[in-house]
Amino acid sequence: MHLSCWRSLSLIEKFELSFTIHKRGGDITFHGPQQTILYPVISLCEIGLGARNYVEKLESTMIELASLYGVKACAGQKGEKGVWVGERKIGAIGVRISYGITSHGLAFNIDPDLKYFKHIVPCGIADKEVTSLRRETGTLLPAEEVIHEQLISCFAGLFGYSTITLKENPLILSDNEEIE
Numbered sequence: 001m002h003l004s005c006w007r008s009l010s011l012i013e014k015f016e017l018s019f020t021i022h023k024r025g026g027d028i029t030f031h032g033p034q035q036t037i038l039y040p041v042i043s044l045c046e047i048g049l050g051a052r053n054y055v056e057k058l059e060s061t062m063i064e065l066a067s068l069y070g071v072k073a074c075a076g077q078k079g080e081k082g083v084w085v086g087e088r089k090i091g092a093i094g095v096r097i098s099y100g101i102t103s104h105g106l107a108f109n110i111d112p113d114l115k116y117f118k119h120i121v122p123c124g125i126a127d128k129e130v131t132s133l134r135r136e137t138g139t140l141l142p143a144e145e146v147i148h149e150q151l152i153s154c155f156a157g158l159f160g161y162s163t164i165t166l167k168e169n170p171l172i173l174s175d176n177e178e179i180e
Contacts, residue, residue: 033113033144034134034144036147038061038105038106042159044097058093062106065108065150080128088129089129090132091109094107133147
């Protein structure tokens with residue numbers, strides 16, 4: 001295990017965090033309060049997208065959300081996936097595609113405690129800062145649920161969906177697992 005992973009494991013205990021390992025793109029990330037998380041499960045074949053275009057549309061979803069609040073965000077430079085405001089990362093992407101079906105997705109920082117990001121190397125990019133919508137606007141924002149609904153609306157518009165089924169904490173099983 002890499003030294004930075006060991007440091008992260010000791011921080012998990014210090015901050016009473018949970019730690020999970022997932023098979024997806026990206027490096028270490030943090031999900032916590034005041035982030036809006038979107039993990040679409042989509043057949044890329046059915047919507048006619050490849051992996052690169054899918055990731056670009058996820059980035060566009062967060063860029064559009066940021067623009068609703070007057071924040072000028074853009075996709076990262078080569079090797080820096082996610083969404084950025086200048087040199088500061090506001091949205092992360094980590095996807096998994098298996099047999100053309102997506103899982104995992106994006107995390108957009110509304111107003112999380114940014115100290116958590118100082119203890120990890122978010123997405124494996126060591127020399128960049130993490131930011132939030134609150135920090136970039138300097139204004140009081142609507143409730144987290146309102147911003148999450150706006151994110152879903154941006155996603156639906158960009159992907160051409162008129163209806164979306166939301167599931168809170170869905171149960172996902174692999175082909176060989178059974179429910180007891």
